Amino acid sequence: MAKIEGFRVKNFRALKDVTIGKLSNSQQARPLTPMTAVIGKDGVGKSSLFDAFGFLADCLRQGVEEACDARGRGGFERIRSQGQAGPIEFEVHYQGEDGGAITYLLFIDLDATRRSYAYQEALLQLFVPFEWQYCYLNLKAGKGFAWSGEKTGEPFVLDAGVIESLERAWSFEFNGGQAEEVELEDPRRLGIATLGALKQHPHIADFRRFIDGWYLSHFAPDAARAMPLAGPQKHLNSHGDNLGNVVQFMEREHPKRFQAILDRVAGKIPGIDRIDCMKTIDDRLVLRFNDKGFTDPFYAQQMSDGTLKVFAYLLLLEDPSPPPFICIEEPENGLYHKLLETLAREFRQHATGTKGGSQIFVTTHQPYFVDALEPDEVWVLTKGADGFATIRRASEDPIVSAMVAEGLPLGGLWYSDYLDAR
Incomplete structure (x- = not known):
């Protein structure tokens, strides 16, 4: 690719x-x-x-x-x-x-x-x-x-x-x-x-x-809560309002892949053991999340922004014909902070996989996400004296690379303003 x-x-x-x-x-x-991430303060x-x-x-x-x-x-x-x-x-x-x-x-x-x-x-x-x-x-x-x-x-x-x-x-x-x-x-x-x-x-x-x-992601949880007309669709669109259609496609055409997604989601969001679609009488799709502790399922309209976002991203990574380039702005919004390192690793595993996954580019201001990355994968965006942006690779600083090699997390260095100050 x-x-x-x-x-x-x-x-x-x-x-x-x-x-x-x-x-x-x-x-x-x-x-x-x-896998590439661009970090920086607001307004840079x-x-x-x-x-x-x-x-x-x-x-x-x-x-x-x-x-x-x-x-x-x-x-x-x-x-x-x-x-x-x-x-x-x-x-x-x-x-x-x-x-x-x-x-x-x-x-x-x-x-x-x-x-x-x-x-x-x-x-x-x-x-x-x-x-x-x-x-x-x-x-x-x-x-x-x-x-x-x-x-x-x-x-x-x-x-x-x-x-x-x-x-x-x-x-x-x-x-x-x-x-x-x-x-x-x-x-x-x-x-x-x-x-x-x-x-x-x-x-x-x-x-x-x-x-x-x-694929330029403009994913909106509210859009993902919509009830689209029934009909399987291969690819998730930029806003995610066809999430149910993609679930319908994966259930029918790639059941093993879809089950793998469910297993991964269940491992990150405790309690969920099944996600499926129900067709309404007017041929619309309702996304259902089945929780082990409850008899009745929860619907997408009841699920948190973070749950929908994690599910949508994992579904995107399992696309049978993945896009060559995925660009996501601030994927951390709405997510529990302990999920961020896991999400970053999922992105990298997809991007570096032997099956030729998508190249992934993200912008972020979340140190927990950056903790999972290497200095060569991170670019630091700052504002110059003239008001315009300047950028450098984190690995260009040998001290930063050495500190990460010694076990210090890159996100922690950024949180302490070490990367921005250098």
Whole structure:
């Protein structure tokens, strides 16, 4: 399964210029781990970093202008970093399923009519020894070139494979005869969304599927208490209001997996020995939790936020076709603190499993959750003197790594303000 190795965002809210992991021009940096957590005080930009992934996915699914207005963002001028005049920039560097290192670059700006659009967009692949570059997509204001077919002809020879900016990507010359000139009808739509739907652009299509498969959790316990219309559904949606439908699917199609979930939930929430669905007379689903101490079951509407959240997360991790990337903001909300280390270990076990689980990215302000993590998995977000966010890996401090190696919990160090102070 494809994995994000690095992510850069520039001029997006508090993130004036933030990079996590390895990019195409920083091959010596360590990539993101399968399980990654970002910590920090309130107001440092954790929600902005979470939303940066969501914004990029929304650009693909809805278009650039719609994404700027979606989820209460308030438009381009509201999300561009204060005092900055340049475009909003994104760079996603990930390891494709074929082993190649793929880089996607996107610049978003305002056109002459003050409407946001994709100013520049490129998709490139880097091969060892980092001096051969294939360019699969190269657009400026919706006009440019795209490779068609599986083969790419001769690679581009670049200086150490460094991408200094998208302007440099725009200057690439296409080799061979497989590059075709393209022009999008609407530059507010991404090239990967339009061309990625066509079979003749398989590399673009692969990246489109990768982004489209991201799971950005906006789980709401109240939504999970809803009574949806009956009908099995394979995947949990972002708000969790189809929780009963997914239970119905797992009960029918994967009973052993579902029983394993029940066993794990029972081990974390004492008393619960069965969870199932009941169909009402008007074909709606009611989620039932059976407690060993009571004859009658409890319904989802009666269960605590924490119980529903733990159950939903474990159900998500047991998805038969898991998403390549799961992003969760503050999973600890509503959970008993002693469950947090267990939840973090469940996430890591899924992310690092031999069956190719999802890459998991979380933001958190709960030290108990961080106690279960390693310094290489944790990034510390702080606010710089200019008011914008800065970020560093916890393992970059050798003293922190040494203290954790000696048995001191990482969350405890953070609770004492040790990580923020360094």
